[in-house]
Amino acid sequence: MSNQVEASIYDYPKYYDLLFGSDVAAEFRFLKACFAKHAGCEVKRIFEPACGTGRLLIKLGRTGYEVSGNDLNPKAVDFCNERLRRYDLPETVVVGDMSNFKVKKKFNAAFNMINSFRHLATEKQAVGHFECMANGMTKGGLYVLGIHLEPTACPAMQEESWSARRGNLVVNSYMWSKGIDRKTRLEHLGLHVDVFTPTKRMRIVDHMEYRTYNQSQFMSLLKKVPKLEIAETYDFSYDIRNPHVVSGTTEDVVYILRKK
Numbered sequence: 001m002s003n004q005v006e007a008s009i010y011d012y013p014k015y016y017d018l019l020f021g022s023d024v025a026a027e028f029r030f031l032k033a034c035f036a037k038h039a040g041c042e043v044k045r046i047f048e049p050a051c052g053t054g055r056l057l058i059k060l061g062r063t064g065y066e067v068s069g070n071d072l073n074p075k076a077v078d079f080c081n082e083r084l085r086r087y088d089l090p091e092t093v094v095v096g097d098m099s100n101f102k103v104k105k106k107f108n109a110a111f112n113m114i115n116s117f118r119h120l121a122t123e124k125q126a127v128g129h130f131e132c133m134a135n136g137m138t139k140g141g142l143y144v145l146g147i148h149l150e151p152t153a154c155p156a157m158q159e160e161s162w163s164a165r166r167g168n169l170v171v172n173s174y175m176w177s178k179g180i181d182r183k184t185r186l187e188h189l190g191l192h193v194d195v196f197t198p199t200k201r202m203r204i205v206d207h208m209e210y211r212t213y214n215q216s217q218f219m220s221l222l223k224k225v226p227k228l229e230i231a232e233t234y235d236f237s238y239d240i241r242n243p244h245v246v247s248g249t250t251e252d253v254v255y256i257l258r259k260k
């Protein structure tokens, strides 16, 4: 590709949002069904840690929920707030670290659907995140957490690709695993995002690290934050009628965590 930049896809919120924001309907329906089925309180206020461009947060805000969020990336935060403003919603997203934050008003539900939690590189950060979430949530509140687990009974998926188009803008991405450092439990991932417009072609060459979890590593982490319990588990088909029992072959899981 002629024009290649080494950068983070998170610094290009428009392209990120097109890739991952074009089909939020299933996640949106699932979240609403979870609130109705599993929350021990009425859900009015929703928080998204690591909200990025706020693809789901905006939709929930437009439906009448009071929404807020945080993200480390100021470009994503600006993008999200600008969109909230466009829909006459308050600009409630802030730059912040999901492993160490406080909220002004407690929320009744939260969500983190596609692995952002795995950006937290250490056990200390992950525990910090769950503590902050539990402290910021009302009793009976829910945290819907979607992650890819490392399966123990079959090989893990090694690559994924996505494609999206809006008008003349086309974005294709390819992500692959470069391997896992067993000492740190960090998986090194490569990501290429190819952007096409009638006048421009560009490749964003990105690299990221995700902490790996198998089911027992996740359970031992959760034990450290006794304020949270697992209400149910699902998979990425987002079918509320079909809870998923986690096994050694499970790769994607949505934990429905509830504040005791």
Ligand SMILES: C[S@@+](CC[C@H](N)C(=O)[O-])C[C@H]1O[C@@H](n2cnc3c(N)ncnc32)[C@H](O)[C@@H]1O
Pocket (backbone or CB within 6 Å): 010, 020, 049, 050, 051, 052, 053, 054, 055, 070, 071, 072, 073, 076, 096, 097, 098, 099, 112, 113, 114, 115, 116, 119, 120
């Ligand atoms: C895969 S994106 C997900 C964005 C959004 N949650 C979604 O579902 O589209 C991951 C996001 O996590 C953010 N992030 C990474 N580490 C973070 C941290 N420690 N605290 C807050 N945000 C973080 C990145 O800036 C990025 O916007």
